[in-house]
Amino acid sequence: MSTVLVVPGLHGSGPAHWQSWFERQVEGSIRVxxxxxxxxxxxxxAGSLRQELDRARGHVWIVAHSFGCLATAHVAQAYRERIAGAMLVAPADPDKFGLSNTLPDEPLGFPSVVVASTNDPWVRVMRAAWLADRWGSRFVNIGAAGHINVDSGHGPWRDGLEIFNLLRRSHGDFPLGPLDAEGDKPAGPRRRRGDGRRSQFDWVKYLGSA
Incomplete structure (x- = not known):
């Protein structure tokens, strides 16, 4: 069994947002x-996210957007034994909130991917790439996609779901051991690595610019 925690950003994610669509597509989804x-x-x-992490059953996957990515990074070190992986979409620039010295300056400790846009008003693409490097995340630039929200046309987001499924199907070093093909059962103990970039992902089909 696994849990998928959906972590929206500022103002939440309305019914037309891709995160709301994700919740309808992905079994075991719980909104924080x-x-x-x-x-x-x-x-x-971060406190709200911790509460859900403490209640969650099995492997925990996180799908975060904007400020929700910062909350996820903030709790990452304390929950690296619980979190199987995280998809961090359009992370807001910590500088906009005075948080640059608050977030971790080391790999998150589990496989993760940062998805960014070249014309996001909340973060410059190079800043997003820097955050990905700082957190040990795979970096995916999807081009001119705004803040990857409803305003930029991201309601049903099938490419995003594909990225998430690739993350779940990866066979890298997971904190709780590697997962089986369905992505919800531990396959046995495995030595953990601290840097999520060392996990093996098959991104070639979609991520030509990754």
């Missing part, structure tokens, strides 16, 4: 709710 979606308080948002 915030008491105030309009106040990007890192400590509170």
């Amino acid at each position: 709710e915030q008491s105030n979606w309009d106040e990007p308080n890192l400590a509170r948002w």
Whole structure:
């Protein structure tokens, strides 16, 4: 059994957002709710994520967007034994919230991918690439896709779902051991590596610019 935690960004993700579509497509999805979606308080948002991580069963996968990516990075080190992998889409620039010195300056400790756009108003693409390198994440540039939200036309996002499925099907070093083909059962113990970039992903089909 596995759990998929969907972590929206500032103002939440409405019914037309790709994260809401993901929840309908991916079995075991749970949205991490915030008491105030309009106040990007890192400590509170991270606290809500911690509560869901503590309640979750089995391997935990995270699908985060914007400020939700920062909350995910903030809790990563404490939960590296629980999190199987994370897809971090359009991470907001920590500098916009005065958080550059608050987030980890080392690999997250589990396989992860940062998906970014060349014209995102919340983060420059090179800054997103720098965050990916800092966190030990695979970096995927999908071109001019805005903030990868409803405004940029990302409701049903099949390419995003493909990226997530590639992450789940990867056969790298997972914190809780590698997963089977269905992505929900441990296949036995395996030595953990701290750098998610060392996991083996078959990105070639989709990610020509990765």
